[in-house]
Amino acid sequence: MARYGTVEMGGTKTLGAVGSSPDDLSDVVAVPTTDPAETLSQVIEFLDGEQVDAIGIAAFGPLDLVGGRIGVTPKEGWSETDLVGPVRDALDVPIGLDTDVNGAALGEGRWGAAQGLGNFVYVTVGTGIGGGALVDGEPVHGLGHPEMGHISVRRHPEDDYPGICRLHGDCLEGLASGPAIEHRSGARGEDLSGTDLTTAVALEAFYVAQMARNLVYILAPERVIIGGGVSRLPGLLDGVNDRLVDELAGYPGLPEHASGFLVPPGLADISGLAGGLVLAKRAVDRARSSG
Amino acid sequence: MARYGTVEMGGTKTLGAVGSSPDDLSDVVAVPTTDPAETLSQVIEFLDGEQVDAIGIAAFGPLDLVGGRIGVTPKEGWSETDLVGPVRDALDVPIGLDTDVNGAALGEGRWGAAQGLGNFVYVTVGTGIGGGALVDGEPVHGLGHPEMGHISVRRHPEDDYPGICRLHGDCLEGLASGPAIEHRSGARGEDLSGTDLTTAVALEAFYVAQMARNLVYILAPERVIIGGGVSRLPGLLDGVNDRLVDELAGYPGLPEHASGFLVPPGLADISGLAGGLVLAKRAVDRARSSG
Numbered sequence: 286m287a288r289y290g291t292v293e294m295g296g297t298k299t300l301g302a303v304g305s306s307p308d309d310l311s312d313v314v315a316v317p318t319t320d321p322a323e324t325l326s327q328v329i330e331f332l333d334g335e336q337v338d339a340i341g342i343a344a345f346g347p348l349d350l351v352g353g354r355i356g357v358t359p360k361e362g363w364s365e366t367d368l369v370g371p372v373r374d375a376l377d378v379p380i381g382l383d384t385d386v387n388g389a390a391l392g393e394g395r396w397g398a399a400q401g402l403g404n405f406v407y408v409t410v411g412t413g414i415g416g417g418a419l420v421d422g423e424p425v426h427g428l429g430h431p432e433m434g435h436i437s438v439r440r441h442p443e444d445d446y447p448g449i450c451r452l453h454g455d456c457l458e459g460l461a462s463g464p465a466i467e468h469r470s471g472a473r474g475e476d477l478s479g480t481d482l483t484t485a486v487a488l489e490a491f492y493v494a495q496m497a498r499n500l501v502y503i504l505a506p507e508r509v510i511i512g513g514g515v516s517r518l519p520g521l522l523d524g525v526n527d528r529l530v531d532e533l534a535g536y537p538g539l540p541e542h543a544s545g546f547l548v549p550p551g552l553a554d555i556s557g558l559a560g561g562l563v564l565a566k567r568a569v570d571r572a573r574s575s576g
Numbered sequence: 577m578a579r580y581g582t583v584e585m586g587g588t589k590t591l592g593a594v595g596s597s598p599d600d601l602s603d604v605v606a607v608p609t610t611d612p613a614e615t616l617s618q619v620i621e622f623l624d625g626e627q628v629d630a631i632g633i634a635a636f637g638p639l640d641l642v643g644g645r646i647g648v649t650p651k652e653g654w655s656e657t658d659l660v661g662p663v664r665d666a667l668d669v670p671i672g673l674d675t676d677v678n679g680a681a682l683g684e685g686r687w688g689a690a691q692g693l694g695n696f697v698y699v700t701v702g703t704g705i706g707g708g709a710l711v712d713g714e715p716v717h718g719l720g721h722p723e724m725g726h727i728s729v730r731r732h733p734e735d736d737y738p739g740i741c742r743l744h745g746d747c748l749e750g751l752a753s754g755p756a757i758e759h760r761s762g763a764r765g766e767d768l769s770g771t772d773l774t775t776a777v778a779l780e781a782f783y784v785a786q787m788a789r790n791l792v793y794i795l796a797p798e799r800v801i802i803g804g805g806v807s808r809l810p811g812l813l814d815g816v817n818d819r820l821v822d823e824l825a826g827y828p829g830l831p832e833h834a835s836g837f838l839v840p841p842g843l844a845d846i847s848g849l850a851g852g853l854v855l856a857k858r859a860v861d862r863a864r865s866s867g
Contacts, residue, residue, distance in 0.1 A: 347827075347828060356828075403718075404716070404717070404718030404719075405718075416794070418794070418795075420711040420712070420714075420716055420718075421711070421712065421714060423711075423712060425695070425711055425795060425796065426695070426796060427694075427695030427696075427711075427795060427796040427797045427798045428695075428792075428796050428797065428798045428799075428828075428830060428832055428833075428837075429796050429828050429830065430796050431793060431794055431795060431796050432792075432793050432796075432827065432828065433793055433794055434793075435793045435827065436789070436790045436793045436794065437729070437730055437786050437789060437790065437823065438728070438730070439728055439729070439730050439731070440730070452825040452826060452827045453825050453827075495728050498727070498728060499727045499728065499790055499794065500794065501719075501723075502722060502723045502724055502725075502726045502727045503707070503709070503722055503724055503727065503790065503791065503794050503795065504709075504716060504718060504722060504794065504795070505716065505717060505718040505719050505720050505721050505722045505723075506718045506719065507718045507719045532728065534743040534744050535743060536638075536723065536726065536743045536744075537638060537647075537719075537720050537723065539719060539720065541719055542719075546719075
């Protein structure tokens with residue numbers, strides 16, 4: 286059986302594991318994401334000697350997927366870091382790279398909440414907001430890759446919070462990410478209770494449902510998976526679902542949009558690592574077909 | 577050389593032609609879109625005897641693409657009309673069907689402003705607003721098909737027009753379609769001049785640029801083609817382009833987004849009919865590969 290290395294690089298921590306599926310995944314190793322040289326050498330050290338056939342990396346972005354690099358990022362020291370080169374040079378196996386959310390979408394499609402579907406979106410609502418879309422089973426790329434957290438949304442009439450996105454202010458991420466909740470209310474989402482929690486969840490549902498609506502109208506996905514820390518606020522997913530039905534106003538308003546359309550991840554916290562396994566397998570397939 | 581029939585069904589008129597490419601397209605025949613029986617029999621009558629190898633139909637929606645039918649539509653008498661069945665029964669050739677905007681996207685990709693691109697969007701801004709996306713060269717479908725005109729947009733701070741969409745009120749189509757311009761200003765867009773025109777174009781650019789922004793963030797297209805009658809208002813495309821750069825706020829803010837990203841159709845008014853030719857060819861290919 287093939288054995289793959291999978292790496293999920295986040296802005297604050299980097300996870301690694303080996304295996305061929307979520308069922309036989311090794312213990313997950315976590316290191317803080319510090320500077321590129323240190324973090325990448327820890328990734329290489331972990332995978333060296335594991336005899337993997339390929340490695341998949343699902344990483345924070347923006348990414349230059351053609352060049353295998355991080356793009357220009359506010360994360361200090363990481364702009365234009367070559368992610369693929371050092372790992373391939375050290376371990377000499379095929380490497381697959383995609384965004385963290387495209388990775389999670391691939392994992393959920395293979396083993397999670399979107400099995401059997403060709404067209405769906407994985408959305409994460411947490412420290413940032415992002416989304417990865419699969420169309421005909423393939424992650425969507427074009428001129429770069431999607432950055433779904435930065436869509437514009439209508440402001441809730443009772444929300445005068447200016448927004449926390451360093452670029453757009455009040456884009457979706459600026460109004461509905463975990464830091465926006467904390468900055469607006471003075472407390473982290475998971476520490477809210479009573480009417481503070483109710484208010485925060487209603488606002489959050491208002492914004493996330495607009496994203497779901499725009500996904501329906503732009504991509505016509507068969508399902509939207511909503512993960513990330515904020516998505517676990519009590520009542521949030523039901524709230525988004527109710528709001529989405531209102532947003533669609535019956536058009537298309539299919540029965541599928543009312544129930545079972547917005548779902549939590551099937552793989553809990555390992556969607557991204559599972560996706561790394563898929564990226565690794567795809568890298569092998571690509572190397573074979575081109576070799 | 578193959579010879580195809582192509583049909584573009586709009587809410588008010590239906591166009592037909594035969595050929596193999598825009599270069600050898602026959603004269604275009606136009607009939608009013610009245611009731612289904614009359615309109616479809618006129619289509620059949622036009623194509624009968626033309627010895628076509630296949631027929632492509634790009635139609636107004638919503639469509640049930642699996643069933644080859646119109647969905648539930650406010651256009652009287654057309655809900656759940658079988659489009660493909662009667663034409664195939666009468667003419668006994670493969671039939672390809674897709675939305676008008678997916679058709680136009682296919683035509684523009686093959687012969688127009690998106691030649692050589694796999695990932696792009698064709699947007700029409702006219703009586704309605706719609707968009708067809710190609711990803712990896714294929715029209716995007718999933719749970720139904722996209723209905724891009726119905727995304728939510730932020731309202732311009734000086735615009736208090738309630739919106740004309742019968743379902744959503746002030747969705748993009750409700751605020752920025754041709755009828756919205758006319759209803760808001762009291763005159764059709766093409767009849768405006770002076771400051772009335774300037775104001776209308778600025779509002780229109782504000783809304784259409786939000787659509788372009790959300791397309792960038794959700795689909796990362798390589799190009800966005802903007803067609804339809806309203807798109808020809810003087811200064812509109814430049815206005816949308818300027819606003820889009822502001823909307824993206826440098827993220828991703830690639831050089832490609834600033835110039836040559838938003839373009840008019842390359843096929844002027846025949847994008848949809850050209851797309852019908854592509855749909856016809858695809859229907860032949862599909863019949864061959866399954867036969």
